[in-house]
Amino acid sequence: MDFAVRAAKPEDCKAVSRMIMELAVYEKMPDQVKISHKELEQDGFSAVPFFHCFVAEVSGEHKSKEGHTTVGYALYFYTYSTWKGRSVYLEDIYVMPEFRGKGIGKALLSNVAVAAKEQQCVRLQLSALDWNTPSLDFYFTKGAQDLTATEGWHFLRFDGEALDKLAKEAPRN
Amino acid sequence: MDFAVRAAKPEDCKAVSRMIMELAVYEKMPDQVKISHKELEQDGFSAVPFFHCFVAEVSGEHKSKEGHTTVGYALYFYTYSTWKGRSVYLEDIYVMPEFRGKGIGKALLSNVAVAAKEQQCVRLQLSALDWNTPSLDFYFTKGAQDLTATEGWHFLRFDGEALDKLAKEAPRN
Numbered sequence: 190m191d192f193a194v195r196a197a198k199p200e201d202c203k204a205v206s207r208m209i210m211e212l213a214v215y216e217k218m219p220d221q222v223k224i225s226h227k228e229l230e231q232d233g234f235s236a237v238p239f240f241h242c243f244v245a246e247v248s249g250e251h252k253s254k255e256g257h258t259t260v261g262y263a264l265y266f267y268t269y270s271t272w273k274g275r276s277v278y279l280e281d282i283y284v285m286p287e288f289r290g291k292g293i294g295k296a297l298l299s300n301v302a303v304a305a306k307e308q309q310c311v312r313l314q315l316s317a318l319d320w321n322t323p324s325l326d327f328y329f330t331k332g333a334q335d336l337t338a339t340e341g342w343h344f345l346r347f348d349g350e351a352l353d354k355l356a357k358e359a360p361r362n
Numbered sequence: 363m364d365f366a367v368r369a370a371k372p373e374d375c376k377a378v379s380r381m382i383m384e385l386a387v388y389e390k391m392p393d394q395v396k397i398s399h400k401e402l403e404q405d406g407f408s409a410v411p412f413f414h415c416f417v418a419e420v421s422g423e424h425k426s427k428e429g430h431t432t433v434g435y436a437l438y439f440y441t442y443s444t445w446k447g448r449s450v451y452l453e454d455i456y457v458m459p460e461f462r463g464k465g466i467g468k469a470l471l472s473n474v475a476v477a478a479k480e481q482q483c484v485r486l487q488l489s490a491l492d493w494n495t496p497s498l499d500f501y502f503t504k505g506a507q508d509l510t511a512t513e514g515w516h517f518l519r520f521d522g523e524a525l526d527k528l529a530k531e532a533p534r535n
Binding site: 194209212213218221222223224228229232233237239240264266267268269270271272273274275278280281292295296298299300302303305306311312313314315316317318319320325328331332333334335336337338340341342343344345346347348350351352353354355356357358359360 | 367382385386391394395396397401402405406410412413437439440441442443444445446447448451453454465468469471472473475476478479484485486487488489490491492493498501504505506507508509510511513514515516517518519520521523524525526527528529530531532533
């Protein structure tokens with residue numbers, strides 16, 4: 190089956206939003222998704238976008254059971270390492286279950302790697318859940334290192350009241 | 363002791379670069395630092411900067427043993443959650459040892475939280491090493507959650523040959 194990977198346009202946000210929810214269901218946290226295609230359109234396509242995105246498409250004759258032709262996405266943004274410099278962070282990569290095993294995930298990941306190299310980035314980073322063996326195996330096969338396992342890096346988050354409280358405590362200069 | 367926190371300027375990059383190395387020594391990986399103040403100037407102060415930074419300063423009369431008045435920094439960038447939207451990632455936060463316990467770290471962190479709220483970000487995220495109990499305690503006291511411990515998120519990285527290989531495997535569309 191042929192497919193194509195291309196940079197997402199604002200009009201792809203509905204399809205991306207649908208797949209964000211499908212991925213959250215797979216990750217067992219569907220109630221966590223609070224944003225819609227409208228926020229994606231705003232946040233990804235402004236003068237200084239908060240993210241970039243690739244989508245994978247198949248032709249109409251290979252559409253999904255529900256009639257979708259946009260069957261995968263990879264959403265990423267540029268970050269920075271104070272040790273190594275420019276980096277890319279892959280927030281999400283997803284291929285609809287019925288389209289797996291055809292190289293679409295690999296093509297999406299490779300396109301993000303190309304974007305990284307074009308911007309002189311030296312790293313492509315991401316996170317994965319420790320129980321998600323199929324994904325971990327996919328990344329390890331392609332040469333990823335698990336920095337939590339080897340160096341002990343843990344992910345921390347402030348949100349909600351904790352973030353509000355921090356912001357309120359800023360000294361006035 | 364009085365101190366002030368302000369947005370970094372290009373001319374602060376030498377001081378930030380010095381403190382990046384001090385932090386890497388503390389984190390037991392000084393040989394990992396490959397970038398200098400020149401890359402910081404380029405990457406942080408272009409039209410679409412890869413990062414933003416606050417510095418903490420003391421007056422000349424309170425300068426460090428080596429004569430430094432820039433005694434801390436917090437380096438961050440904007441990221442994106444496909445579940446919650448706009449986020450901030452705190453890459454580094456550091457206060458020189460002889461200036462700790464004076465609220466400088468807290469002030470730097472709070473200023474990043476203010477920047478996050480100003481951009482309608484709903485999360486401030488960071489990573490810390492699992493053996494770095496003083497830092498972890500500092501963050502936990504302020505309300506941070508450890509997502510590696512509670513949800514099982516692991517940090518993965520592609521770099522060097524693994525990243526080159528990924529980029530070379532991109533299908534030509």
